Amino acid sequence: MDELNNIFSSCKEKMEEIFKKLTKEIHRVRLGSKSVSSFLGKIKIKCYGTFFSLTEVANISIIDNMNISIHPWDRTIISNIEKAIINANLGFMPTNKGDSIHIHLPIITEESRKNLIKKIKSQTEHAKILVREIRKKNNQYIRKLKISEDISKTGENYIQKMTSEYIQKIENFFIHKEKEILKI
Structure with a gap:
């Protein structure tokens, strides 16, 4: 038995x-900024010689249902964050604004x-x-x-x-x- x-x-x-x-x-599957932000938070960012999740190195803000803003605590890693988001292939392109990254989600x-x-x-x-x-x-x-x-x-x-x-x-x-x- x-x-x-x-x-x-x-x-x-x-x-x-x-x-x-x-x-x-x-x-x-992307529906709106809330579902995307929870997934974004898990993306691994290479910085300081190791990998961190996005939530460990930046603040993710939901502006509205179609817009998200990411503010890294250290501006020197902003390009690393941008690359990681692009490599995640989520169906949208981040916009680097120098001190933050803006993501505009296309309308479904x-x-x-x-x-x-x-x-x-x-x-x-x-x-x-x-x-x-x-x-x-x-x-x-x-x-x-x-x-x-x-x-x-x-x-x-x-x-x-x-x-x-x-x-x-x-x-x-x-x-x-x-x-x-x-x-x-």
Whole structure:
């Protein structure tokens, strides 16, 4: 039974990993200055011989829904910040104003919203496929164990239940994100 429990915990771990990776990818989808500023804060800036997150070396201010201002505490690293933002490839160009960096976010049109939703939908479908592949692999591991058929079936049913839960989590996350995109 320890082998079965190890399969269950490994399966759950891998499914959770897929869900977290999906949410991280989808949270990168830009909607407005608030979502961009939280992502900007995590960008790594090379300065003083090491890497720091942007929030450790600068103040990020949200001016309005389409504008962000970044004020570094040390003006000598402003070009490093600008390079890091450009290299992050977020779909906009920062403007170096000498003592600060200004970011103007382009307006999201109805067509680009629909494209964002399509992109997110394909990412969620891919995540569902990965979850189902994990189910398949773990069911194969269960079948290879030297256990009774009843216990084997119970294990497969448990993995199916876990798979259904994660697919539902993924679908709910997509629905939430879709509403968020269409609302703005």
